[in-house]
Amino acid sequence: MRNNFIAGAWSRGAGARPNINPSDTTDVIDEYAQADAEQTRQAIAAARAAFPAWRRGGIQARADALDFIGLELAARKEELGRLLSREEGKTLPEGIAEVNRAAQIFRFFAGEVLRPGGETLPSVRPGMDVHITREPVGVVGIITPWNFPIAIPAWKIAPALAHGNCVVFKPADLVPGSAWALAEIISRSGLPEGVFNLTMGRGSVVGQTLLESPDVDAITFTGSGTTGARVMATAGARFAKLQLEMGGKNPLVVLDDADLDRAVEVAVQGAYFSTGQRCTASSRFIVEKGIHDRFVDGVQRRLAGLTVDHALGEGTDIGPVVDQSQLDQDLGYVDTGRDEGARLVCGGERLQRGSDGFYMAPALFADTDPTMRIAREEIFGPVACVLAADDYEHALALANDTEFGLSAGICTSSLKHASHFRHHAEAGMVMVNTPTAGVDYHVPFGGRKGSSYGSREQGRYAAEFFTTVKTAYVAP
Numbered sequence: 098m099r100n101n102f103i104a105g106a107w108s109r110g111a112g113a114r115p116n117i118n119p120s121d122t123t124d125v126i127d128e129y130a131q132a133d134a135e136q137t138r139q140a141i142a143a144a145r146a147a148f149p150a151w152r153r154g155g156i157q158a159r160a161d162a163l164d165f166i167g168l169e170l171a172a173r174k175e176e177l178g179r180l181l182s183r184e185e186g187k188t189l190p191e192g193i194a195e196v197n198r199a200a201q202i203f204r205f206f207a208g209e210v211l212r213p214g215g216e217t218l219p220s221v222r223p224g225m226d227v228h229i230t231r232e233p234v235g236v237v238g239i240i241t242p243w244n245f246p247i248a249i250p251a252w253k254i255a256p257a258l259a260h261g262n263c264v265v266f267k268p269a270d271l272v273p274g275s276a277w278a279l280a281e282i283i284s285r286s287g288l289p290e291g292v293f294n295l296t297m298g299r300g301s302v303v304g305q306t307l308l309e310s311p312d313v314d315a316i317t318f319t320g321s322g323t324t325g326a327r328v329m330a331t332a333g334a335r336f337a338k339l340q341l342e343m344g345g346k347n348p349l350v351v352l353d354d355a356d357l358d359r360a361v362e363v364a365v366q367g368a369y370f371s372t373g374q375r376c377t378a379s380s381r382f383i384v385e386k387g388i389h390d391r392f393v394d395g396v397q398r399r400l401a402g403l404t405v406d407h408a409l410g411e412g413t414d415i416g417p418v419v420d421q422s423q424l425d426q427d428l429g430y431v432d433t434g435r436d437e438g439a440r441l442v443c444g445g446e447r448l449q450r451g452s453d454g455f456y457m458a459p460a461l462f463a464d465t466d467p468t469m470r471i472a473r474e475e476i477f478g479p480v481a482c483v484l485a486a487d488d489y490e491h492a493l494a495l496a497n498d499t500e501f502g503l504s505a506g507i508c509t510s511s512l513k514h515a516s517h518f519r520h521h522a523e524a525g526m527v528m529v530n531t532p533t534a535g536v537d538y539h540v541p542f543g544g545r546k547g548s549s550y551g552s553r554e555q556g557r558y559a560a561e562f563f564t565t566v567k568t569a570y571v572a573p
């Protein structure tokens with residue numbers, strides 16, 4: 098049994114939940130505690146009590162703790178990557194890379210602690226000085242999804258601690274293993290009691306308690322738009338500071354002048370790797386007419402060569418879907434696409450493999466109309482569609498015709514079009530000749546429109562959410 102970490106101690110939950118391997122549902126990774134509302138309130142109270150001393154505790158202690166966490170994650174990336182792949186279903190190389198990314202994030206923020214900002218300016222009133230400083234926000238509730246079980250927690254927890262906040266962390270119920278392993282390392286990093294708390298359990302219980310508690314000053318959330326709206330309605334109504342990262346329907350524009358092989362690789366990597374379970378995944382290929390048929394053939398051929406199998410298997414390119422309910426959603430959208438009249442070029446069926454997992458053949462639709470549901474709604478699986486474009490202007494209009502705005506890509510050899518797209522794509526992140534998914538850890542991450550709310554995550558820009566600015570006027 099893996100317990101919660103509250104007020105510096107490991108505590109049993111009000112219940113427990115088995116963590117099931119999506120590559121093999123007979124493989125139970127472990128049992129994980131589930132907190133109830135009362136235990137969540139205890140964690141919030143512990144964080145609140147720890148905050149005054151922690152915020153004054155000095156930046157060296159923060160830097161040392163974050164460095165410790167980053168170094169241990171890096172040293173154990175193979176072991177923890179295996180755990181991650183086993184519980185979430187991304188391939189072992191992807192799992193190891195994600196743990197390594199979490200390590201890099203902690204080490205980045207260990208350095209960031211030692212680079213505090215602040216300005217001193219003359220006042221417009223003679224003789225007076227103005228000091229602008231950043232202070233921690235207080236107690237931060239961190240609510241994360243299942244698709245990046247260690248990287249997303251890392252990029253929320255590390256800046257929260259670096260900037261002097263206390264944390265109550267609620268990981269996705271589906272993937273408590275990586276979160277628990279991270280918390281176990283954090284528990285040995287020298288943080289004072291109560292600064293960091295782990296409360297595993299249901300969103301409707303643990304998450305909801307965080308949203309409602311007046312002692313939680315800020316909520317950073319990644320997940321679905323539906324839950325994001327609930328975070329806004331509940332925590333927003335009590336004026337908590339909010340940062341929401343939600344869905345995407347990310348376009349990849351392919352122009353006639355693109356290098357075909359490269360465009361196919363960019364498309365397949367962006368749409369289907371990690372089983373398409375990335376908010377940055379390409380799910381709309383917007384392809385100019387001259388290259389359209391060759392691009393569709395190329396993607397179909399590349400997909401035929403991919404191995405969908407056990408996430409830990411040697412040579413697996415694409416692991417299983419995360420669980421039955423996500424698989425049902427993905428297969429349901431394949432049916433929807435067919436019913437809407439799109440042409441299923443390949444894939445879209447459930448696959449049987451040597452183990453009892455949630456395997457699905459990556460699906461490609463062509464002859465898709467921009468009004469179809471498969472072209473408008475986030476599917477969050479290995480399903481993508483092709484929309485034909487008359488020319489660059491038409492492609493740009495199609496790319497921007499969405500309620501989302503996270504990542505947008507273009508494949509082209511034209512500097513003019515690449516540059517125009519960079520300026521006019523309505524997205525938080527633009528990718529030129531590289532997949533829409535797969536971002537660096539030291540630069541801002543986030544989107545526009547229905548994809549994001551609040552300030553950016555990651556890099557120096559994370560300070561905007563995890564601190565509050567104070568302006569002090571000092572007269573002699």
Ligand SMILES: NC(=O)C1=CN([C@@H]2O[C@H](COP(=O)(O)OP(=O)(O)OC[C@H]3O[C@@H](n4cnc5c(N)ncnc54)[C@H](OP(=O)(O)O)[C@@H]3O)[C@@H](O)[C@H]2O)C=CC1
Binds near residue numbers: 319344477
């Ligand atoms: N943009 C992105 O990065 C992601 C988007 N998604 C999208 O969301 C869909 C569902 O995925 P899922 O992970 O279940 O996303 P959810 O939005 O349901 O869950 C995200 C997190 O919010 C928690 N949560 C759920 N209900 C509440 C609540 N009432 N109050 C506070 N927290 C709550 C969840 O807990 P619990 O685990 O207990 O449900 C989880 O920790 C996917 O199919 C996909 O479309 C998913 C993951 C990432």
Ligand SMILES: O=C(O)CCC(=O)C(=O)O
Binds near residue numbers: 244374377378535
């Ligand atoms: O593409 C990436 O590297 C990050 C994706 C992500 O954060 C997500 O899918 O939630």
